[in-house]
Amino acid sequence: MRFGNFRLNRQRGGCFGGVLGCGLIVLVFICVIVVFASIFGLIRSSDVYQTAVTDLHQNEQAIAILGEPIKEGLFAGGSINTSGSSGSADLSIPVSGPQNSGTLYVTATKSLGVWEINQMVLEVDNERINLISGR
Numbered sequence: 075m076r077f078g079n080f081r082l083n084r085q086r087g088g089c090f091g092g093v094l095g096c097g098l099i100v101l102v103f104i105c106v107i108v109v110f111a112s113i114f115g116l117i118r119s120s121d122v123y124q125t126a127v128t129d130l131h132q133n134e135q136a137i138a139i140l141g142e143p144i145k146e147g148l149f150a151g152g153s154i155n156t157s158g159s160s161g162s163a164d165l166s167i168p169v170s171g172p173q174n175s176g177t178l179y180v181t182a183t184k185s186l187g188v189w190e191i192n193q194m195v196l197e198v199d200n201e202r203i204n205l206i207s208g209r
Contacts, residue, residue, distance in 0.1 A: 122184070123165060125191065130178055135196075140170065145170050160185055161183070165178075167179075
């Protein structure tokens with residue numbers, strides 16, 4: 075096909091290459107989502123996360139600030155490092171209730187196979203409340 079001094083060369087299978095390229099991009103995107111979902115799932119299923127969430131649900135200060143029921147957000151972050159029966163964790167967990175929402179920050183250590191929460195701080199509206207003062 076000619077347009078003025080330009081000639082268009084149509085190649086057979088040109089559409090197939092575009093579909094293949096788009097399919098590859100979608101596949102990479104899905105793989106990235108699966109990796110992130112796995113990481114968030116590992117954090118949420120960890121013993122230290124479960125301990126922190128249980129403590130939060132039983133904490134009178136947190137209940138007064140957030141209201142009941144307290145729900146955890148999907149995208150918990152942080153790090154959990156273990157070596158045998160010892161370890162450490164530093165987590166940030168989005169939380170919400172009918173009255174407020176915020177972030178729960180937790181630091182913990184694992185000794186002899188048991189997690190102990192060292193700090194548990196609830197941040198709501200840029201104000202931080204220590205939920206385990208006295209420990």
